[in-house]
Amino acid sequence: EPEVTQTPSHQVTQMGQEVILRCVPISNHLYFYWYRQILGQKVEFLVSFYNNEISEKSEIFDDQFSVERPDGSNFTLKIRSTKLEDSAMYFCASYLGQGVGDTQYFGPGTRLTVL
C-alpha cells in the first residue's frame, strides 16, 4: 500500500539554525500538508499546498517557515531560524483530493529538537 515517507526521523539542531524537513507524499495525490504536534499537545495544522502553491496556512506558519515542492516527488518544510518552541513532531500528509470519502494519509513524522 502506498505510504507517505519522511526524513529524517529525528533532527537535533541549535537555536537559530535552519532546518529542512523532507517528505515524499503518495504519488498521485494532489494536496500536501504539514502539521506539527508539540509533546503532549494536539496535532496542529501548519500549511497546505496545492497546484504548486500554498493554499491555506495557519497563524503558526509565519515568515520563518516556507514550503517547497522542488521536484515531482519531494515536499519540504524549511524553518529559517529555529527557536526552542519549534521543538515538536512534524507530520507531512497527502490527500488525493477527490472529495469527501477520501482522507489524508500521514507520514511517520520527524521529531525536531531545538537546543
Added chain:
Amino acid sequence: SQKIEQNSEALNIQEGKTATLTCNYTNYSPAYLQWYRQDPGRGPVFLLLIRENEKEKRKERLKVTFDTTLKQSLFHITASQPADSATYLCALVLSGAGSYQLTFGKGTKLSVIP
C-alpha cells in the same frame, strides 16, 4: 471561541468491553468528521469518516455516530483488545476549508487491560 473537546484524556477499559469515546465541538460547522488512531511517536492513522448528513458509520468492530444538533460524535470499539490501546483523535474538516485541512482534538488515550 472554537473548541474541540474529547471527553477525557485517558480511558481504561477491561478487555472484551465496549470503549466509548466522545468528541464535542463548539462554534464549528464541520463538513465531516474523522477519527484517527495515534500510537506513541507515530503519525495519525485514519479509521473512519462520517459526513454531516450521516448518523452512523461502521467498520468491523468500530462504530461512529454524528449528531450535528448536539455537536457531538461518539466512537465505539466493541470487544476491545489490548492491541486497541492507543490515543484516538477526533478531527473536523470544516465547511469552506478549501484545502480540506484537519482540525484536531487533543485525543483520548485508551488503555485496554487484559
